[in-house]
Amino acid sequence: MILITGGLGMIGAHTARALVDLGHQVVVTAHRRTEVPSFLAGRVAVESLDVTDRNAFLALADRHDISDIVHLAGSIPDKDPVAFFRTDTIGLLNALDAARAWGVRRFAVASSLGVYIGAAETRWHEELALPTADLPHLIIAFKKAVEPLTTHSLQGSGVQPVVLRIGSIWGPLMDPESPFNPIPPYINAALRGEQPQPLYADDGGDSCYAPDAGRAIALLMTTETLRHTTYNVSSGRPFTNRELVDAVRTITPGPRPGLLPGRRNGPGDDPYLDTTRLTHDTGFTPAFDVATAVADYVAWRADNPR
Known part of the structure; x- marks a missing residue:
């Protein structure tokens, strides 16, 4: 069973749909948003979870046999940037803790096309050196930090990290x-x-249509072999x-x-975003x-x- 945190959000719900369509069992977590979209009704297990609650997060394994994790849960910043970074960092670390404790196969985490801001090139591909630049939003700053936090946390664990540099999805x-x-x-x-x-x-x-983005992430979770850690997700x-x-x-x-x-x-x-790497490893093409x-x-x- 594949766990998607934030699985009732736009990207999470479309990822869940694509995984179910591929024949996989899915459990999604939700915190503030509880309405299940019609295309997921009766097709996924839904768990109410605040991802900052470590014990509640780890207890999911008491009810589900979780093989992989897609961590998409996140919050929206308010006036206190430290509170935002604290909340989303704790959620990420709890998800990483669960991945290691459960010995999952693959752990995917949402990064952003914003990590490329400042690059002189217009074709943004994964081998570009990420520039040092002022970032326009706290969410982008956090997503840029997510990448090394995830890869270093999973080193030596046997869990394969998958960094999702997600484009502008609608x-x-x-x-x-x-x-x-x-x-x-x-x-x-x-x-x-x-x-x-x-x-x-x-x-x-x-810009990428949400069902395509969800299918791309689903393929990255289910393709037998991935040759890389980082993938652009877009059209x-x-x-x-x-x-x-x-x-x-x-x-x-x-x-x-x-x-x-x-x-x-x-x-x-x-x-x-150049998606050559995504297409080569998973066969993804936008529908x-x-x-x-x-x-x-x-x-x-x-x-x-x-």
Whole structure:
């Protein structure tokens, strides 16, 4: 059985779905979010767990035979950065403690495309040296620290670490007004019959539809042999706002979203995650392009609040 902490969040739920579709048993933990999405109802075991409670975390093994862990649980920072770092570090360390105590096969942890911030290259691949740079958000700072904390904690344990450098993910279960990805707010404005804020046609970059991200993580957990520790998780296909707006115009009624010419900050290219390593080791290819992702998301939102 594969354990996913934070398994009712957007990425966790889609990972659970992909694992179940591949024939695996899954247990997900949830703390604040308790509603099980329709595509997981009756298909996974759900445990209420605060991952900062070490004893409760370790007690999961009394009820489930856990073979692998995907650690996606995390909190949102408030005004106290130390409290945020303390909470998420304790959760990570408890998950690592459990992985070692249970002797699991593989332990995957969420990092971020943000670790590449400051790189001069626009094709971000795993062999790039991570630059020293000011980071724009506490979450990205923590994700960058997660990588060595995980790999060093598991050295000599027999547990294989898998660092997931997750791209900009959007799709079903994301807050429709999320500040972390502009696509859902843009589509939802169109769905409400409002005129979305104009986008620059040639801006874009890295964005991955959540079912694809979940399937990529599921493949990294179930592929027999992984040749690396660190993997980019995204579509591997940079997109432009022109593609997004064309797809929204095709699907949604009401005002037709407009485009501003060129790029907000002048000529250049937006960075994206190279997924060659992911594809080579797992066979992953994205099932959705921009148009099919928008169509699927609009269909989902017809019956779901987020």
